[in-house]
Amino acid sequence: MAFEFWFEFASTYSYLTALRVEELAEARGVRVVYRPFLLGPIFKGHGLNDSPFNVYPVKGSYMWRDVERCAHELGASFRRPSAFPRNGLLAARAALVADDLGASARYVPAVYRASFERDLDISQSSVVSEILTSLELPAADVLGRAQSEPVRQRLREQTARAEGLGIFGAPSFTVGSELFWGNDRLEQALDWAARLP
Amino acid sequence: MAFEFWFEFASTYSYLTALRVEELAEARGVRVVYRPFLLGPIFKGHGLNDSPFNVYPVKGSYMWRDVERCAHELGASFRRPSAFPRNGLLAARAALVADDLGASARYVPAVYRASFERDLDISQSSVVSEILTSLELPAADVLGRAQSEPVRQRLREQTARAEGLGIFGAPSFTVGSELFWGNDRLEQALDWAARLP
Numbered sequence: 001m002a003f004e005f006w007f008e009f010a011s012t013y014s015y016l017t018a019l020r021v022e023e024l025a026e027a028r029g030v031r032v033v034y035r036p037f038l039l040g041p042i043f044k045g046h047g048l049n050d051s052p053f054n055v056y057p058v059k060g061s062y063m064w065r066d067v068e069r070c071a072h073e074l075g076a077s078f079r080r081p082s083a084f085p086r087n088g089l090l091a092a093r094a095a096l097v098a099d100d101l102g103a104s105a106r107y108v109p110a111v112y113r114a115s116f117e118r119d120l121d122i123s124q125s126s127v128v129s130e131i132l133t134s135l136e137l138p139a140a141d142v143l144g145r146a147q148s149e150p151v152r153q154r155l156r157e158q159t160a161r162a163e164g165l166g167i168f169g170a171p172s173f174t175v176g177s178e179l180f181w182g183n184d185r186l187e188q189a190l191d192w193a194a195r196l197p
Numbered sequence: 198m199a200f201e202f203w204f205e206f207a208s209t210y211s212y213l214t215a216l217r218v219e220e221l222a223e224a225r226g227v228r229v230v231y232r233p234f235l236l237g238p239i240f241k242g243h244g245l246n247d248s249p250f251n252v253y254p255v256k257g258s259y260m261w262r263d264v265e266r267c268a269h270e271l272g273a274s275f276r277r278p279s280a281f282p283r284n285g286l287l288a289a290r291a292a293l294v295a296d297d298l299g300a301s302a303r304y305v306p307a308v309y310r311a312s313f314e315r316d317l318d319i320s321q322s323s324v325v326s327e328i329l330t331s332l333e334l335p336a337a338d339v340l341g342r343a344q345s346e347p348v349r350q351r352l353r354e355q356t357a358r359a360e361g362l363g364i365f366g367a368p369s370f371t372v373g374s375e376l377f378w379g380n381d382r383l384e385q386a387l388d389w390a391a392r393l394p
Contacts, residue, residue, distance in 0.1 A: 046253055056243055058365045062378060069385070168255045181259055184381040188266070 001196035003030045003189065004174045006162055007108065008039040009088025009095075009122060010051070011170040012067045013183040015112040019076055022105050024186060028194040034104035036092040037162040038155065039170055045163070051085045070183070077117050086115055087123035089155075093146040094128050096154050098137065106135050198393035200227045200386065201371045203359055204305065205236040206285025206292075206319060207248070208367040209264045210380040212309040215368075216273055219302050221383060225391040231301035233289040233352065234359040236367055242360070248282045267380070274314050283312055284320035286352075290343040291325050293351050295334065303332050 005021055007014040025032045043052070053060035064080055071078030091111045098107035110131050114120040120127045125143055132139035145151055162172070166179055173180040173189035175196065180189035202218055204211040222229045240249070250257035261277055268275030288308045295304035307328050311317040317324045322340055329336035342348055359369070363376055370377040370386035372393065377386035 046255075056365065058243075058363055062363060062365070062376060065376070066378070066382075073385070166255055166259060168253065168259070179259060179262070181263070182381075184379075185263075188270070 001175050001193050002033050003193035004033045004035050006035045006037055006167055006170060006172040006174065008037060008170040009091045009111055009115065010085035011039065012053075012063060012084075012116065014171040015078075015116045016067065016070055016074065016076075016183045017171040017186055018109045018112045019074060021186060024190055028190050030190050030193045032105070034095065034099050034108055035158060035162070036088075036095040036108075036155065037159040037167070037170075038089065038092060041159055042163050042168060046168070054084070079117055079119055081115055081119050083121070086121060089123070090125060090143075090146065091122045091128055093151050093155050094132070094142055096151050096158075097142045097145045098132075101137060101142070103135060103137055107131070107137070110135060198372050198390050199230050200390035201230045201232050203232045203234055203364055203367060203369040203371065205234060205367040206288045206308055206312065207236065207282035209250075209260065209281075209313065211368040212275075212313045213264065213267055213271065213273075213380045214383055215306045215309045216271060218383060221387055225387050227387050227390045229302070231292065231296050231305060232355060232359070233285075233292040233305075234356040234364070234367075235286065235289060235352065238356055239360050239365060243365070251281070276314055276316055278312055278316050280318070283318060286320065287322060287340075287343065288319045288325055290348050290352050291329070291339055293348050293355075294339045294342045295329075298334060298339070300332060300334055304328070304334070307332060 003025065005017070007018065021032055043049070048055055051060075053063045068078055068080070095104065095107060095111070098104055111122055111128070114127060114131055115122045122128060129139040129143060132142050165174055167181075169181055171181075171183055171186070173185060175189060175193045178189075178192060180186075180192070200222065202214070204215065218229055240246070245252055248257075250260050265275055265277070292301065292304060292308070295301055308319055308325070311324060311328055312319045319325060326336040326340060329339050362371055364378075366378055368380055368383070370382065372386060372390045375386075375389055377383075377389070
């Protein structure tokens with residue numbers, strides 16, 4: 001059964017998932033389908049115009065400490081970015097093109113590391129371009145297609161599909177009609193996918 | 198280092214923790230300090246007059262399915278209660294008295310099971326009384342002390358302390374100044390406590 005990994009590049013907990021999803025999926029013989037989407041429009045539907053971690057500062061301070069501890073457990077060199085949330089629109093559009101090139105498993109963690117380990121502003125095309133180049137992907141071509149109307153429309157449709165599936169945060173995982181929310185559910189969701197034919 | 202388990206009897210995820218905290222703590226040589234508190238006053242401070250799971254129905258539907266799956270993994274016979282959230286005020290006051298009697302490790306999971314497995318209304322003194330009696334605790338005496346002004350005041354103070362520690366949900370765990378939120382952090386918090394002298 002297909003395992004779909006729904007992520008938003010602004011999301012700290014999606015970073016923790018992106019670092020480990022391929023290894024855990026492979027161990028279970030599960031293939032990861034990458035589903036970039038945007039949380040902004042979904043939060044707006046809940047009356048939130050900013051990340052809940054900014055709207056509720058007490059949750060925000062907790063989140064930064066929690067992500068730091070969890071990254072430490074993974075041996076990852078997390079650094080709190082100087083801006084949050086970072087606009088992941090361009091990187092998400094480029095993710096759709098990178099996926100067409102079969103490069104999601106390399107591109108997605110590279111974007112997260114740029115944002116959450118190197119404090120780079122992934123909303124800038126120069127930053128996304130540098131990431132693509134470092135992965136030996138055709139940066140100018142990918143960015144050109146990323147900004148084309150068909151790709152913009154695909155991202156809008158994928159965000160609408162996420163909302164239709166009941167997704168309200170990132171990362172989320174779907175296996176058929178079953179929804180799992182949060183980096184903490186990664187193993188459970190993968191196990192679910194591995195059990196189904 | 199003391200491991201403090203902060204719980205609210207209305208909280209579904211605290212139920213999942215209550216079922217397993219003693220066994221996991223014992224395996225690590227950690228002693229559990231039980232800290233009942235009320236989430237209502239804390240949610241009010243965030244502008245919420247109801248459980249976030251009722252305020253955001255899409256999160257609510259997800260939560261019920263998630264708790265069901267997690268309870269199934271634990272082999273627990275979870276049943277969605279006919280009312281949510283249930284008022285846990287009386288049961289929380291009685292928890293302070295039960296703790297004085299050294300009975301938290303038996304009383305706390307028994308209250309959660311009554312609410313989330315037997316669909317009993319734990320806001321009723323007859324229900325709390327039945328639970329106390331089944332544990333061979335002096336029900337009338339415990340309930341009398343639970344409703345006394347000093348115990349009411351202790352619960353108010355404990356809720357204020359929770360808020361002061363940055364607690365915004367349940368279950369939460371504290372080890373010194375370190376805060377952990379959610380049933381998913383139980384193991385990490387216990388490991389933290391076990392590492393400290």
